[in-house]
Amino acid sequence: MFGKNSVSPVAPPNHSQINEDVRIRGTITVSEPLVMAGQLDGEINADTLHIASTAIITGEVAAKSVTIDGRVLGSIVADKVFLSATAHFEGQLHCKGVAIGKGAYVDAKFTQEPAING
């Protein structure tokens, strides 16, 4: 029973990842890169955040740098935001710099903070 489970404890990875089939309600706080591909209802606080195309996020996102390929409904507070062509974003965006790819759906209230020291 145990023999076939070759799950020897591995060295802790330096990033976090939430898979696409995962559903989460709550708060994630990460001081390292986070790849979010699942469904989240709640809050994310991260450094570098990648919201994959399969992700559906409802709630608040705060990060230094956010790349969005999936759906976000809610608010984003970040330094840098990149909404790719597959992104779907509704809500409020507060950031220093934003890039929106061609084809992205954005329905947002946008406030920009002047970039002072990056």
Next chain:
Amino acid sequence: MDKHGNKTVIGAGATFTGKITNARVIEVHGKVNADLTAEKVTIGEAGHFDGAIRADLVVVSGHYEGKMQAGSVWATATASISGKLHYETLQMDRGAALNCHIVYNWAAKNAVAAQTDKDDMDLPLPKPSDKAKNGVESTSPKEGA
């Protein structure tokens, strides 16, 4: 890291609070305070998990506190578990620290689990008759060092 592996990872610098469902394979190296349903759970050496787990396989190398219902449990040498453990198969490495209520799920595991659940909700200690019937009670917190 296998970014495309079908695996969810809560990294060492991550803190999570809430509820996780539908996770197939999840690795916890950070701090998690959550209720979790998954197929396979690994709590890494630096991992801290506080909350209920329902899973087929749980490998604990870190710290766990809560109520676990698992098919197979593997407590490695660095594990420390407190709370409650319902298991069908259990492997414990030398050095693992278990300070918890351990219940083996017999064939009629659902009935037993339901019954002991109810008991334990009300009473911190199960009745001696339950212990004798349902499994082993371990209260040894000593870590083999």
